[in-house]
Each structure stands twice: as structure tokens, then as C-alpha cells.
Amino acid sequence: MFEHRPVMGREVLDLLAPGRPGWVVDCTVGGGGHSGRILDAFPRLSVLGIDRDRVAVAAAHEALAGFGERVRVVHGGFEHLNEIVEANGLDGGEIVALLFDLGVSSPQLDVGERGFSYWSDAPLDMRMDNSQELTADRVVNTYSEDALGDIIVANGEWRWGRRIAGAIVAARPLRTTGDLVDAIKRAIPAPARRKGGHPARRTFQAIRIEVNRELEHLETALDESVHLLEPEGRTLVIAYHSGEDRIVKQRFGSWAGTSPAEPYVPSHLPRPEPPEPLVRLLTRKPMRPSEAEVAANPRAASARLRAVERVS
Numbered sequence: 152m153f154e155h156r157p158v159m160g161r162e163v164l165d166l167l168a169p170g171r172p173g174w175v176v177d178c179t180v181g182g183g184g185h186s187g188r189i190l191d192a193f194p195r196l197s198v199l200g201i202d203r204d205r206v207a208v209a210a211a212h213e214a215l216a217g218f219g220e221r222v223r224v225v226h227g228g229f230e231h232l233n234e235i236v237e238a239n240g241l242d243g244g245e246i247v248a249l250l251f252d253l254g255v256s257s258p259q260l261d262v263g264e265r266g267f268s269y270w271s272d273a274p275l276d277m278r279m280d281n282s283q284e285l286t287a288d289r290v291v292n293t294y295s296e297d298a299l300g301d302i303i304v305a306n307g308e309w310r311w312g313r314r315i316a317g318a319i320v321a322a323r324p325l326r327t328t329g330d331l332v333d334a335i336k337r338a339i340p341a342p343a344r345r346k347g348g349h350p351a352r353r354t355f356q357a358i359r360i361e362v363n364r365e366l367e368h369l370e371t372a373l374d375e376s377v378h379l380l381e382p383e384g385r386t387l388v389i390a391y392h393s394g395e396d397r398i399v400k401q402r403f404g405s406w407a408g409t410s411p412a413e414p415y416v417p418s419h420l421p422r423p424e425p426p427e428p429l430v431r432l433l434t435r436k437p438m439r440p441s442e443a444e445v446a447a448n449p450r451a452a453s454a455r456l457r458a459v460e461r462v463s
Contacts (some may be wrong), residue, residue, distance in 0.1 A: 157254065158389055158451045159440050164192050166387055166433060166458045174199055175245035175382070176236065178229040179370060181207050181256050183214035189250075190218045197248070199239055200224040201232075203280040203363075204259065229388045230281065230368035232375045247384045247402045253360060253369065254391040255279075257450060269351035269361060272329035277355075277362045287358050291331060306366075306394060307357030314338040315354055331355075356392065366394055373402045375429035377429055380461040385433065387458045396455045398435065403459050406430045430459035 157163070163185060167175070172195035177186045180200030190198055200215070200222065211224045214463050227235045229251065235351050236246070254269055259279065263271030266287055275288035294302070303312035318338035325331050336344060339449045344350045360366060366453040376386050390396040437455035445452045 156257065156448055158448070158454050159189050159190060159438065159444070160185065160356075160457050162438055162440075162456055163250065163387060163389075164188060164411035166252075166381055166456075167193070167248050167385065169196060169247045170383070170409060171247060172196065173384075174241055174245050175248045175250060176232070176241075176246060176379070177201065177252075178232065178320075178376075179250075179252045181213045181252065182258065183224075185250060186215055186222065187218075190215070190221060192256070197221040198223070199236070199241065200231055201227050202233055203228040203382060204256075205281070206258070207256070209400065219275060227366060227386060229372040230364075231367055232372050233379065236379055246379050246381060249380065249386045250386075251369070251372070251388040253389060253395050261387065266328050267350055267355070269328060269332050269355050272327050275325065277327060277359045279363050285362055287328075287331075287362050288326075290358055291325050292323055294318065302361045303354050303357045305357070306351035306360040306392075308393065309353040309357070311339050312354075312357075328355075331358075353423055360392070360394075366398060369398055370402075373399065377459075382461055382463040383400050384461045385458055386430075386461075387456065389454050389456050390437075391453045391455070396457070399457050400437075401406065403432060403457055406459065407432050407452065428462060432462055433458040433460055 167189065174188055175196055175198050175336055177198055177200045180186055183200065186198045186200050189196060199431045200211050202211065208224055208226045215222045215224065224241060225235060225239065236348065245347040259265055260267050264273045266273045266276035275286060275291055277287040299319060300313040300316035303309050303315055315335050319325065319336045321335040322330065325334060332351045335354050339350050380386065388399045391398055407431040409432065433455045439459050440451045440454050
């Protein structure tokens, strides 16, 4: 069962608040939690739901079937956003919002055999789309020690990343998530293992991000998204990892003209006029879930919601 509890559902609806009919592209439809709330709240909106996880696509089809022709759900990765939108007959004049709810979903974590969780012993998989070739097994067993260390430090933001990479290489071949957890624990000093939750959490996150190319795909999708919106259309992103949120903040700031890249211009030449902003920021700082929501759904604790509106 792919049950999807939408994170910051009320905040998403408040930020959407569309003044006209049109389409919302839910770029990470999951089990249809956000999409169902949007369709309920705004009868003049339709939803195009996208997900790279075929299990999620099937669940969303079932959960949203009652909305009939107001919803379409398709399999695909949001790095192909423009192609998917075109294939479904939509153009920029029809899209009033895009929503990204990033990271791994609870159902993916809770199905042990998919390899996302460090709590169960399962094959080293971690693929959101099981048709892709790259798996956690390949990352763990074939990447060089330096490459593994770079991934764990960057994606896991983990001070023990280099030591963990060395322990993984020394323990090869690793066959299951349990083998990976054991290698990680051997690399981390006992006092550090007793702090900050499960000692494998950050490393599993780092490897999952690498397997699914999450940061690269996010950059591509955001760059496509702003050009698909009609004037006053909105892009909303819920991030759970500081690397994701950093990308969103930088993209949104660049589009709004609040943090433009400054090219070098020799002093004897006139400085070019700054480009017209593409968007205005709706959230100067990221919105965070309420204490009540975190108490009911602890996995929402790290969520950060940012939003922009396309200018006319």
C-alpha cells in the first residue's frame, strides 16, 4: 500500500491560491496526497502528476481516479519535465503551478526490499525507478574510495565520510544493506555512533542521492519549470536536504534578481543592465512545518518550502 501523507499540505494550498483555471504539474506525485488536496480545494484546476516510481504511479492512478478527466498521472522523471508536458498536450499558457516534493517517500522507506532503509537487511538497490541501471550495489562495490568519500561528504554532509568510504572498500563485496550498515558502524568512533540518530542515516542518504542523481535532476527540472509557467503562475518546492534547498534558493534568487551571478566587466567598459526578473519571491525564507505537524509526522521535521511567482 502506497499511502502518501502530504507534508505541509495546508501551506501548499495557501501558496497556490490560483485566480484562474488551469493545470498544476505535480512533479513528484507519489501516492497522490498533494494532488488530491489540490483537486479537492480548487475545482477549476486539473493536475498532471509525474513520478519516476512505477509503484507510486499505480497508487496515484487509484487514489485520484475519482477526479476523472481532471487528472493525468504518468511515469517519468522530472528532469524530462518539458518533454512530459509537451507529450500531454499542455503549453505554458495552461500551467498555473508546478509542485516539487523532493526526497524519498515514506512508502519507499517502509518497503524494506527496496534497499532505502538501514533498519532492514535487503539488497543494495535504492532506485526510485527500477528500470534504471545504476543501483546502490554498483555505487558501493565499484566506485573508488575517493569517489565514495566525495559522495558521502557532499550528499551526507558527514565528517566521517572519508573513513566510511575506506571501511566500505575494505569490506567489499557488500551484498545487503545490513553489510553496508556494519561497515559504516565500524568506521565511526563509538561516541559518535551514540549521537544524532542512526549512524548509517547520512551515508544511506548520500548513496541514495547518487543512485537517483537527485541534485542534478533537480537543477535541470527547475531550469525548465520557470519557462513553462504562465504569468503569475507559481513554482513550489519542498526540500528535505540542505543541498536540495541550496539549489532551490540559488535558482529562485537568480530568477528574481536578488542574487544574480556577477560577470567580470573591465573597469573601462560600461556595466550591462541587469536582466529583468523572471519571478518574484513569495518566500524570502523557507517555510517550515508546524510543531503539530512534526509531532504527527516526524519525517516532516526537515522540510523547507520555498515558492516564487512568474512575473508578467
